[in-house]
Amino acid sequence: MEEVDLIIVGGGVVGLACARETARPGRTVCVLERHPRLGTETSTHNSGVIHAGIYYPRGSLKAQLCVEGREALYRFCETHGVPHRRCGKLIVARPEDDDARLLDLLARGRANAVDDLEIVDQAFVARLEPAVAARAALWSPSTGIVETEALVRALHRDASDREAITLPAMPLIGGAVDDGGAWLELRTPAETIRTRAVVNAAGLYADEVSAMLGGASFTIYPCRGEYAELVGVSRGLVTRPVYPLPPLSGEHLGVHVTPTTWGSVMVGPTTRYQADKRDHEADRLPVEAFVEPTRRLLPTIRAQDVRAGGTGIRAKLSPDPAAFSDFLIERDTRQPRLVQAAGIDSPGLTACLAIARRVSTLVDEVLR
Ligand SMILES: Cc1cc2nc3c(=O)[nH]c(=O)nc-3n(C[C@H](O)[C@H](O)[C@H](O)COP(=O)(O)OP(=O)(O)OC[C@H]3O[C@@H](n4cnc5c(N)ncnc54)[C@H](O)[C@@H]3O)c2cc1C
Numbered sequence: 001m002e003e004v005d006l007i008i009v010g011g012g013v014v015g016l017a018c019a020r021e022t023a024r025p026g027r028t029v030c031v032l033e034r035h036p037r038l039g040t041e042t043s044t045h046n047s048g049v050i051h052a053g054i055y056y057p058r059g060s061l062k063a064q065l066c067v068e069g070r071e072a073l074y075r076f077c078e079t080h081g082v083p084h085r086r087c088g089k090l091i092v093a094r095p096e097d098d099d100a101r102l103l104d105l106l107a108r109g110r111a112n113a114v115d116d117l118e119i120v121d122q123a124f125v126a127r128l129e130p131a132v133a134a135r136a137a138l139w140s141p142s143t144g145i146v147e148t149e150a151l152v153r154a155l156h157r158d159a160s161d162r163e164a165i166t167l168p169a170m171p172l173i174g175g176a177v178d179d180g181g182a183w184l185e186l187r188t189p190a191e192t193i194r195t196r197a198v199v200n201a202a203g204l205y206a207d208e209v210s211a212m213l214g215g216a217s218f219t220i221y222p223c224r225g226e227y228a229e230l231v232g233v234s235r236g237l238v239t240r241p242v243y244p245l246p247p248l249s250g251e252h253l254g255v256h257v258t259p260t261t262w263g264s265v266m267v268g269p270t271t272r273y274q275a276d277k278r279d280h281e282a283d284r285l286p287v288e289a290f291v292e293p294t295r296r297l298l299p300t301i302r303a304q305d306v307r308a309g310g311t312g313i314r315a316k317l318s319p320d321p322a323a324f325s326d327f328l329i330e331r332d333t334r335q336p337r338l339v340q341a342a343g344i345d346s347p348g349l350t351a352c353l354a355i356a357r358r359v360s361t362l363v364d365e366v367l368r
Contacts, residue, residue, distance in 0.1 A: 001194050004028040006363060007186055008199040009172050009209050011035075012043035013148075014344050015201035016155035016166075017356035022199075022363050023162035030195075031164060032188065034171030039152030042203050043349065045280075045312030046225075047258045047266060049241055050074065050084065050144040051347040054091075054109035054117070055253065061327045061358075063112040066347040069354030070142065076353060077146060080154040083261040087240040089143035090125060092134035092297065094244075101245050105138050116141050131237040133299045143241060147261045148349065155352075172202075175213040177335075184213060184337050197366040199339045199359055204277045204315045206342035215335040218328070218342065221316045222277045225269025227309030228290035230257070234298075234305035235265045242297050252321065255293040266309055267294050271321055280311040317343035329355060331362045339363055 006022055008015045011033030023029045035041070050073055053066035077084040093102050102119055109117045118139045125134040156166060167188075174187035175198075183194045202209040207220045230237070243256040252271040259265050267290050276282075287308045294301045318325035325343060332338040339362045341355055348355070 001192055003194045004030045005195065005367060006030070006197045006199065007032060007193060007195040008201055010201035010203055011038040011166060011168065012041055012201065012203055013039060013152060013155060013349055013352040014203070014341050014355055015199070016152065016159055017352040018199050018201055018341065018359045019159035019164035019166070020155060020162055021353070021356035021360040023159060023164040027367070029164040030193070031159070031166040032170045032172050032186070033166065033168045036169045038156055038166065038168060039149070042312055042315065043152055044148045045310060046148065046346070046349055047269065048145050048148050048260060048349070049089070049258060050146050051350045052089070052109065052114045052140045052143045053112045053347070054105060054114055054140060055246065056112065057324055058108070058111040060324070061329060062347060062351070065327065065351035065354040065358070067113050069351035072353040073146070073350060074144065076154070077151070080158060082150045082154045083147040084144055085261060086142065086144040088139065088141040089241040089243065090129060090132065090134070091138040091140070091243045091245060092125065092132060093136045094133065094296065095135050097135070097245055099136065102136060102138050105245070109140070114140070114142065129238055129240065129242060131298050131300060132242050133297065145241065145259065145261055146349070172209060172212060177214060181337070197337050197339065197363055199341060199363065201341045201344075203344065204313060206315065206340070210332070210338070210340065210342065213335055213338050215332040215338045215340065218317065220277075220343070221273055221319045222275075223271060223273045223314040223316045223321075223345075224280070224311055225271060225314060226285050226311045227266045227268035228287055228294075228306045229309040230265040230267065230301070230305055231307050232305065234301060235263065237298050237300070238265060244296060255290065257294065257297055267306065268309065269312065273319060273321065277313065280313065284308065284311070314345040315343060316345050327351075327355065329358050329362075331365060337366055339366065
């Protein structure tokens with residue numbers, strides 16, 4: 001039977017970032033990914049926004065790791081040639097929106113050490129984004145966009161350069177404890193591998209992976225986000241992410257427009273909890289549902305400027321759309337050889353390198 005020091009379950013941005021961070025001479029690190037290609041689940045089905053860290057409760061892991069991870073991600077993208085743009089973002093207030101809500105966001109961001117935020121007027125917005133309707137806005141210069149597929153490839157390359165091994169098309173299907181807890185045995189369809197530590201970075205399936213390995217019991221609630229896209233010349237109407245004020249109803253950020261590094265413009269995502277973790281397409285919203293929210297930001301948009309786009313499924317730790325749930329990053333309470341990196345919904349893309357640093361410290365504890 002193969003023996004390794006560390007197995008990371010999941011080859012998305014979190015698992016791959018953990019692989020490059022934990023790999024070191026004399027330690028065998030192995031990533032199991034059930035799909036034939038890396039990063040094909042949530043890591044490449046999202047808005048591709050490098051978030052500044054404005055929205056999350058002060059002191060939460062999301063707030064800390066977003067701010068820390070954002071700067072680490074910009075450095076990584078520069079060093080590894082990953083297409084990205086530090087283009088800034090506008091959160092716009094319409095005539096009927098209360099200034100208190102902009103001020104509240106400004107205060108929340110500052111509490112999280114996002115120290116470059118500014119409230120700006122209509123003239124400032126018009127200079128940056130002439131097609132956007134706004135009475136005022138919160139300007140976040142450190143927000144950006146990144147090409148997610150290129151990020152996955154670069155993380156994989158860097159992890160491989162540090163001699164972490166990735167095994168695609170290799171699902172974890174079961175586990176057992178061996179030698180009075182000194183080893184975990186991880187079963188795949190091809191072989192059983194003995195390991196001294198496991199990182200659970202299985203995204204939507206982190207609850208199932210935790211259960212397979214005798215770890216803590218929790219539930220991942222899949223929450224679908226749907227997108228539309230702007231077509232034709234309307235794609236030239238925005239050059240940076242433009243968001244509305246977050247709806248008063250809850251945690252999600254409101255349907256926004258986000259240009260990509262390759263020139264398309266996404267509209268969305270919406271928010272809908274569903275039972276199925278795999279279902280990206282059933283009961284899709286009609287494309288018309290995106291027209292009005294887009295017009296609130298870009299008033300000249302017509303119905304024919306919008307077509308259906310992709311979807312992504314968030315891995316949420318709470319079934320309540322209005323409740324805040326933090327990342328779960330800890331050494332497991334029931335299975336001491338297991339480190340959880342679960343409930344990694346937004347801003348997990350932004351935070352992946354900072355999450356990996358936390359995970360790496362916990363892995364060192366397990367392997368000590
Ligand atoms: C609609 C939407 C918009 C978002 N927008 C943003 C954004 O703009 N900015 C941002 O920072 N974040 C955003 N996010 C969040 C971000 O995409 C996620 O936080 C991030 O991709 C999580 O990465 P991951 O590696 O944990 O998950 P995943 O990419 O899902 O990776 C987990 C991997 O584990 C594998 N796996 C599962 N079970 C097993 C098993 N038994 N054996 C082997 N492998 C297994 C899966 O196949 C998968 O590849 C968004 C998310 C969504 C859904």
